[in-house]
Amino acid sequence: MQKFIYTLVFLAFVSTLNAQWEADVRLTNNPAYSWGSYNNAWTIAANGMNVHVVWDEERDGHPEIYYKRSTLSGLTWGADTRLTNNTAGKYYPSIAVSGSVIHIVWRDLRNLGSSGNNEIYYKRSTDNGTTWEADTRLTYDTLKSYNPSIAVSGSVVHVVWHDERNGVPEIYYKRSTNAGVTWGADTRLTNNPAFSQDACVAVSGSIVCVVWIDDRDNNFEIYYKRSTDAGVTWGTDTRLSNNTNVSKTPSVAISGSVVNVVWCDLRDGNEEIYLKRTTNAGANWGTETRLTIDTNSSTFPSITMSDSFTHIVWKDKRNGNAEIYYKRSTNAGVNWEADTRLTNNTSNKDYASLAASNSMVHVLWSDYRHEATEKYYKRNPTGNVISGIQHISSEIPTSYSLSQNYPNPFNPTTKIKFDVARVGDVKIAVYDAMGREVQTLVNESLQSGTYEAEFDGSQLTSGVYFYKLITGDFTETKKMLMIK
Secondary structure, three states, X not given: OHXXXXXXXXXXXXXXXXXXXXXXXXXXXXXXXXXXXOOOOOOXXXXXXXXXXXXXXXXOOOOEEEEEEEOOOOOOOOOOEEOOOOOOOEEEEEEEEEOOEEEEEEEEOOOEOOOEOOEEEEEEEOOOOOOOOOOEEOXXXXXXXXXXXXXXXXXXXXXXXXXXXXXXXXXXXXXXOOOOOOOOOOEEOOOOOOOEEEEEEEEEOOEEEEEEEEOOOOOOEEEEEEEOOOOOOOOOOEEOOOOOOOEEEEEEXXXXXXXXXXXXXXXXXXXXXXXXXXXXXXXXXXXXXXXXOOOOOEEEEEEEEEOOEEEEEEEEEEEXXXXXXXXXXOOOOOOOOOOEEOOOOOOOEXXXXXXXXXXXXXXXXXXXXXXXXXXEEEEEOOOOOOOOEEEEEOOOOOOOEEOOOEOOOEOOEEEEEEEEXXXXXXXXXXXXXXXXXXXXXXEEXXXXXXEEEEEEOOOOOOEEEEEEEEOOOOEEEEEEEXXX
């Protein structure tokens, strides 16, 4: 009876999760302009309770890169940190985080007129943003390098940008395998006489996904390219959109082998948001899904995934002025909830970006309500709750343990029971037969007790999978079989 009552309460709670958006928080406060990333690269990143944001700002007469962090999931914020300091312009930063290491890239004009032009620079912190190392120049050529995007998985850091060294903009890639200490050579990802630009990168383990806009067929369309070996080799270009109107501003997210790509499309007479997804990292793709339907423009979508939770924000003019809207899917992009309007005032908003960590969803944007643009932030403390976990007993176990899933074999769902002996961080992840993480069932701080998590393999193929319980001082792995 107690478990039944708990389940009813939990399900009622989950049904209202998406309504818990808190008030706007103003992060910057000065008369200068504060901007984000033009090519939908992320300007906010979250890891546990730590939230990190970057932007470029002209408070000292020329654009510099600034950073700010919260160590309490966005509840309170520290002071601004100026990361660059020279008289040249810096623009369009992008941020990624892995553990306590924070990685930032941006476009920089300090080499204008010498050995370079617009170049890509990089900076990192290894202590969660407390201190920062010196800038690292990533590109060296006599023509322009624009609009970088960065992603990280463990110690492997991936950067993409578009570059004019070949006469027209092409997509280039660079990686570090030691968390940004040293960097490999540039890799040219596109090779055609047309424009390829506005690249965005995402990563899950060894799978690296890049999207960009390309007019090789005399119309800007969305293209996709992937690497399955952490950037060592790359597959062929895949065209995702196909219409006679312009497609632009793509954003990509990946969780396991599920990839979701969103972009803005003019095929219906005004700008709307479209989505395309794959469940096998891009080997083949489903049909397009139109996510917005209104008579005014919806532009600059930004997407992120946290296991099966998929979150999107964008700029929308359905109410006359530009507001920030949000939409989410709880099953990796198969179905979508209704649009949620996040902002509501007479000013315009721009360059929205978002991140998800633990149960939280974090959104950052540029806002004109104070004449000059300022950075604003909003959070939903329960928008990313993993709904498949149940606390079935508060009796303190004598030790950690991981039970065999049941049923086993299963199709497509199964339950996994585990004991938590002490309060602390707990993770349960599912891996395929190649050792690639395909889904995280639990990744949060739990009280002592017995829990049950549900694994849904509906988006995966039949076969052997492994699930692993990970705590600060205990790990255990078991095998399960899904037969469809």
